[in-house]
Every structure is written in structure tokens, then in C-alpha cells.
Amino acid sequence: MAKITYVEHDGTRHEIDVKPGLTVMEGAVKNNIPGIDADCGGACACATCHVYVDEAWLSKTGEKSSMEESMLDFAESVQENSRLSCQIKVSDELDGLVVTMPESQH
Amino acid sequence: MSSASAHVVIVGAGHAGGTVAALLRQYGHEGPITLLGEEPIPPYQRPPLSKAWLKGEADADSLALKPLEFYTENNIDFRPNAVATKLDRGAKTVTLADGSTVSYDILILATGARAISLPIEGKDLAGILFLRTAADAEALKAAVGPGKTLAVVGGGYIGLEVAASGRALGAEVVVIEREQRLLARVACEALSSFFQDRHVSHGVRFELGATVTGYLGRDGHVVGVRLDDGREIACDAVVVGVGAHPNEELAKDAGLECARGVVVDLDARSVTDPSIFAIGDVAHRPMPIYDRMFRMESVPNALEQAKQAASAIMGRPRPPGECPWQWSDQYDLKLQIAGYAFDVDEIVVRGEPASGKFAVFHLKGDQVQAVEAINSPPEFMMGKMLILNRKPVNKAKLADPSVSMKEVAA
Numbered sequence: 001m002a003k004i005t006y007v008e009h010d011g012t013r014h015e016i017d018v019k020p021g022l023t024v025m026e027g028a029v030k031n032n033i034p035g036i037d038a039d040c041g042g043a044c045a046c047a048t049c050h051v052y053v054d055e056a057w058l059s060k061t062g063e064k065s066s067m068e069e070s071m072l073d074f075a076e077s078v079q080e081n082s083r084l085s086c087q088i089k090v091s092d093e094l095d096g097l098v099v100t101m102p103e104s105q106h
Numbered sequence: 107m108s109s110a111s112a113h114v115v116i117v118g119a120g121h122a123g124g125t126v127a128a129l130l131r132q133y134g135h136e137g138p139i140t141l142l143g144e145e146p147i148p149p150y151q152r153p154p155l156s157k158a159w160l161k162g163e164a165d166a167d168s169l170a171l172k173p174l175e176f177y178t179e180n181n182i183d184f185r186p187n188a189v190a191t192k193l194d195r196g197a198k199t200v201t202l203a204d205g206s207t208v209s210y211d212i213l214i215l216a217t218g219a220r221a222i223s224l225p226i227e228g229k230d231l232a233g234i235l236f237l238r239t240a241a242d243a244e245a246l247k248a249a250v251g252p253g254k255t256l257a258v259v260g261g262g263y264i265g266l267e268v269a270a271s272g273r274a275l276g277a278e279v280v281v282i283e284r285e286q287r288l289l290a291r292v293a294c295e296a297l298s299s300f301f302q303d304r305h306v307s308h309g310v311r312f313e314l315g316a317t318v319t320g321y322l323g324r325d326g327h328v329v330g331v332r333l334d335d336g337r338e339i340a341c342d343a344v345v346v347g348v349g350a351h352p353n354e355e356l357a358k359d360a361g362l363e364c365a366r367g368v369v370v371d372l373d374a375r376s377v378t379d380p381s382i383f384a385i386g387d388v389a390h391r392p393m394p395i396y397d398r399m400f401r402m403e404s405v406p407n408a409l410e411q412a413k414q415a416a417s418a419i420m421g422r423p424r425p426p427g428e429c430p431w432q433w434s435d436q437y438d439l440k441l442q443i444a445g446y447a448f449d450v451d452e453i454v455v456r457g458e459p460a461s462g463k464f465a466v467f468h469l470k471g472d473q474v475q476a477v478e479a480i481n482s483p484p485e486f487m488m489g490k491m492l493i494l495n496r497k498p499v500n501k502a503k504l505a506d507p508s509v510s511m512k513e514v515a516a
Contacts, residue, residue, distance in 0.1 A: 074487030
């Protein structure tokens with residue numbers, strides 16, 4: 001299990017044990033964490049699972065695919081550390097990961 | 107009774123039903139929630155059934171919307187194998203097939219839609235499959251593979267996704283479509299011929315302008331289909347993807363206004379009975395950006411209406427207006443569709459179809475009504491925004507891929 005901390009836009013923190021192999025998005029959705037909508041269920045088709053990855057973890061979460069990059073380009077409030085959480089696979093390496101949700105997923 | 111302690115009963119545990127149950131808890135509903143599902147398993151994602159799941163790239167756990175424990179932990183009384191047979195609006199009860207009744211204060215109908223079957227000779231043979239449920243998908247997975255031939259009836263999105271997955275699994279695939287082109291009901295000609303070319307290059311055969319008049323059987327199992335010109339095509343299994351019909355009987359029999367779907371308002375509330383909501387594939391709902399009402403079959407629609415109903419029940423502000431959208435994955439193609447092509451008088455193709463990366467914009471005057479984007483997220487994302495805010499566009503800029511979508515929408 002990898003402990004992942006999901007921080008809502010208002011600062012509310014949720015610490016969740018997520019099974020390696022799931023995505024960061026699935027960890028949130030399966031635990032009913034507000035702030036990650038994931039309308040398309042992980043098909044990289046909607047950009048409603050947008051998160052900010054804590055700077056310390058950026059290199060460990062891997063590279064963005066061109067599709068992800070392109071979708072993010074048109075999401076709201078995008079920053080350098082923006083990712084689509086459906087494209088980050090959880091592994092033991094990510095134990096301790098902290099992600100923050102944007103104000104809105106639309 | 108205040109709605110905070112109300113007993114909410116949800117009929118149908120699909121994407122819409124499962125989502126509204128979870129949202130009600132997320133929004134702080136404290137009263138009992140009962141979730142009645144006809145299937146033996148808790149709510150799951152249906153879109154992967156024709157794609158990742160069929161190809162073995164997703165397992166049952168990853169399909170589930172929430173793990174089973176979620177329902178107990180959140181005090182949601184999820185009841186599998188529960189078939190609702192009658193709604194009594196006077197007594198506020200739902201009767202189940204086992205004769206028991208469930209009382210409600212607020213009822214949410216999320217009964218979905220069922221696949222339409224062809225009423226033709228041989229329709230009850232084994233091996234004639236549909237694709238709505240996980241059980242349907244299990245049967246299909248068992249029927250395709252190297253050395254097998256799959257006949258797909260219907261050249262719509264479901265049929266084409268199944269064709270692509272069938273080829274990936276090594277089966278021969280023949281798609282039979284009544285119209286002269288694929289996706290005739292939903293896409294423009296440029297897109298139809300693009301998809302046809304791609305499928306042909308992956309080895310799919312097409313019979314266009316052909317109607318299936320009968321299924322051929324041997325020992326109770328389908329072995330072929332007969333076309334209207336008399337030809338027979340041998341196959342090991344058939345998948346029928348010719349559309350779906352809303353499961354509105356419960357509502358209709360109880361006197362709720364229906365119009366191929368339960369008629370609801372902007373809160374997803376029945377226009378006949380304020381204590382009843384209808385969401386997802388079964389709802390006939392207003393769509394303000396097009397100034398009309400219609401029924402949609404898509405996951406984003408199910409999610410949006412789940413939000414509307416949960417917000418109305420919890421006294422939260424109505425979610426902002428949305429642009430409907432959907433997606434399809436076939437081979438290495440990601441198709442993203444925003445909007446619906448109502449009252450379209452002009453089509454603008456942006457990009458070169460042969461490149462495998464282009465978008466088709468459907469315009470009414472200088473407003474975008476819909477966009478179909480192939481491997482083109484910027485066109486999809488900005489298109490969605492343009493459809494929602496009804497902003498006029500410069501067609502020359504739109505047609506020129508060297509002008510960025512951000513500039514087109516500026």
C-alpha cells in the first residue's frame with residue numbers, strides 16, 4: 001500500500017492507503033474524495049481529474065504523455081505541477097505522495 | 107419530513123444510480139439510502155466493456171465505481187438482484203419481484219436503457235449477444251478469439267468499438283449496417299468514411315446498406331446471419347448494437363409523464379411528481395444550450411444528472427449548465443465528441459483526415475453546435491467551451507489549423 005494525501009482546495013486533507021497498480025485518480029474516486037470528478041473513468045478524455053503534484057514528488061510521478069499534456073493545456077488553473085491523476089500509476093515508490101485539487105474541475 | 111432525514115430509494119445501480127448514492131453522502135445526506143440493482147454486482151463502469159475490459163486490459167476490480175465495502179461503510183443499503191416491478195406513488199412504495207416492498211420519501215429512477223433486439227427468425231439462438239452489462243461482456247469475451255468470426259449488427263459506436271476489440275483479440279469481424287455509411291445517425295460523412303477506412307485497414311469487413319433478415323442456427327447456436335439480398339454470412343457469434351430503449355415502464359405505469367424517457371426539469375425532477383427524480387439514460391431532460399429536450403445515453407450525462415438530483419435533494423445550488431460530451435476509443439484513435447449537431451447548416455473540417463488528427467465542427471450560423479475531434483484534444487476542449495458559451499466564431503480561422511484553438515476562441 002502507498003499512503004497518498006489528497007488535499008482539497010479548501011485545505012481539507014484525506015490520507016488514503018492506495019493499492020499499487022491503481023491510479024491516483026482511482027484511489028480518490030473509490031474512497032469518495034471530493035474534488036476529483038474523473039468523468040471518463042480514466043480514458044484521458046476529459047481533464048476532470050486534474051491535480052497539483054507536490055513539488056517534491058514531481059520527478060517520481062513520471063512524464064506526461066502528449067495526450068495528457070494536450071488535455072491539460074485546456075484545463076482551468078493549470079500550473080507547472082499540474083497532472084491528470086488518471087495518468088499517474090500508484091507504486092510503492094509513491095508512498096507519501098501529496099496531491100492538491102484545483103478549485104474546479106471544469 | 108425534512109429532506110436531511112428522508113429515505114432516498116434509488117432504482118437502478120448503474121453509473122447514474124451508483125453516482126447519485128455516493129454524491130448524496132458526499133453532500134452530507136444523513137437519512138437512509140437504498141440502492142436497488144438488478145445485476146448481481148455493485149455499480150461499475152460500462153464504457154470499458156467494449157474496449158479495455160474486452161481486450162483484457164482492465165479487471166473487475168478496476169471496473170467497480172466503488173469497492174463493495176464502500177456501501178456498508180457509508181450506510182448505503184445496496185441490494186443486488188433486486189428487480190423493481192411496480193411503483194405506487196400514492197403509497198410511496200416500490201414493489202420488488204420477490205413481492206417485498208420498499209417505502210421511499212424521495213425516489214430516484216436510474217433504470218437506464220436496454221439493448222434493442224431484432225425481432226427476426228432465430229433471435230433466441232445462443233451466441234446472439236448484446237453489450238450492456240458485465241455479464242454480456244463476459245459472454246462476448248468467451249466468444250471471440252483467433253479462428254472465430256464475429257458478426258456485428260449495427261455500425262454505430264458500440265458496434266465499431268466491439269469490431270476494433272474483436273480484431274485486437276484475433277477474431278475475423280464483419281460489420282453489417284443498414285445505412286449506406288457507418289455512424290449514419292450520429293456523425294457526418296467525413297467521419298464515417300474516415301472510420302470505415304481505418305477499420306478496413308485493420309481487416310474489418312463491411313456490408314453496408316444490408317439488413318439482417320434472419321439468424322441461422324445449428325443445435326441451438328447461431329452459425330450465421332442471412333442478409334436481405336439472400337446471402338448468408340457464417341459466424342460463430344453475433345453482437346447486436348442497433349440502439350437502446352429507455353427502461354421507463356415503471357414510471358409510465360405509475361402515471362409519470364414520459365416521452366421516450368421520463369420527462370424531468372433542470373433539477374432532474376419528474377414534471378409530474380416532485381418527490382421523484384429520473385437520471386441517466388432513462389431521463390428525457392431539458393438542454394438549455396439547444397433550447398430543447400431530449401434523452402442522452404452517455405456517462406457524462408449520467409454524472410451530470412446525478413449531480414443535479416443530489417444538489418436539488420440537498421438544497422445545494424444547481425450545478426452550472428454543461429456541454430454534453432462523450433468519447434470513443436478504437437485502435438489508436440481517440441474520438442471526443444462535444445455537443446449534438448442540431449439545426450446544423452455548415453460543417454467545417456479542421457485538419458487533414460488522412461493524418462489521423464482532425465476535427466469536424468458543426469455550425470449553425472456562426473455558432474458551434476457540435477465538434478467531433480479525432481486525436482485532437484485542443485479542438486475538443488475549446489469546442490466544448492464554444493458550444494457552452496454560444497460565442498460566434500470566425501470560420502476562416504476555425505478551418506485553418508495554423509491558427510491555434512485558443513486564438514479561434516479568443
